[in-house]
Amino acid sequence: MGRKVVLVVEDERPIRDMLAFNLGRAGYEVKAAANGRDARAAIADCFPDVILMDWMLPDISGLELTRQLKRDPDTREIPVIMVTARVAEDDRVTGLEGGADDYVSKPFSPRELIARIRAALRRGAGNEEDVATAGLLKLDSGSHRVSVGDSEISLGPTEYRLLEFFMNHPERVYSRGQLLDRVWGGNVYVEERTVDVHIRRLRKALTPFGYQTFIRTVRGAGYRFSPELS
Numbered sequence: 001m002g003r004k005v006v007l008v009v010e011d012e013r014p015i016r017d018m019l020a021f022n023l024g025r026a027g028y029e030v031k032a033a034a035n036g037r038d039a040r041a042a043i044a045d046c047f048p049d050v051i052l053m054d055w056m057l058p059d060i061s062g063l064e065l066t067r068q069l070k071r072d073p074d075t076r077e078i079p080v081i082m083v084t085a086r087v088a089e090d091d092r093v094t095g096l097e098g099g100a101d102d103y104v105s106k107p108f109s110p111r112e113l114i115a116r117i118r119a120a121l122r123r124g125a126g127n128e129e130d131v132a133t134a135g136l137l138k139l140d141s142g143s144h145r146v147s148v149g150d151s152e153i154s155l156g157p158t159e160y161r162l163l164e165f166f167m168n169h170p171e172r173v174y175s176r177g178q179l180l181d182r183v184w185g186g187n188v189y190v191e192e193r194t195v196d197v198h199i200r201r202l203r204k205a206l207t208p209f210g211y212q213t214f215i216r217t218v219r220g221a222g223y224r225f226s227p228e229l230s
């Protein structure tokens, strides 16, 4: 199996080099472009598996370039992760409306970024098997099965959806309100402490395998799924 190709579109050389170094070490083949024009040439040339797109580029905004890529049937399937120094929630929404598949704010840790790339590749895998893993923990969206090795874990429907959401969105903090929106859906009225109840149940189900620690409580902020890297 060939290595996955990540195209890094970033005009700041130190950041580009840092990303290339870390992604190379994580096993990806890295292509780099310093502006929109070079990015387009690189995309036509190597057809990357995922694109890390800086927001502020010298010749075009990363957001506009992403819009163009998502309008083009040849490139619309390539997952784009927007990388930006802007941290406002508004920008996150704008980035995603522009067609970006995910969004990372500077400064970010290489570990966070790699987790997000993995998740983007998994979501973009389309007809490949829809299996998320973290350590030995495996979630199969096709069969709705969760297992650790040979042992199946039986989860309630809400705990299952929570775990599925976490495994596909690792290394990012979600508030209780955001989890309610994303996992329960915005159209139901549920109190925020309900989230805690289901987190507790999910942790309990994972405890026999020692994976309850993957679900971290971030004081004053919410929860984060952080699988230990093996």
Ligand code: CA
Residues within 6 Å of the ligand: 010, 011, 012, 054, 055, 056, 057
């Ligand atoms: Ca820039």
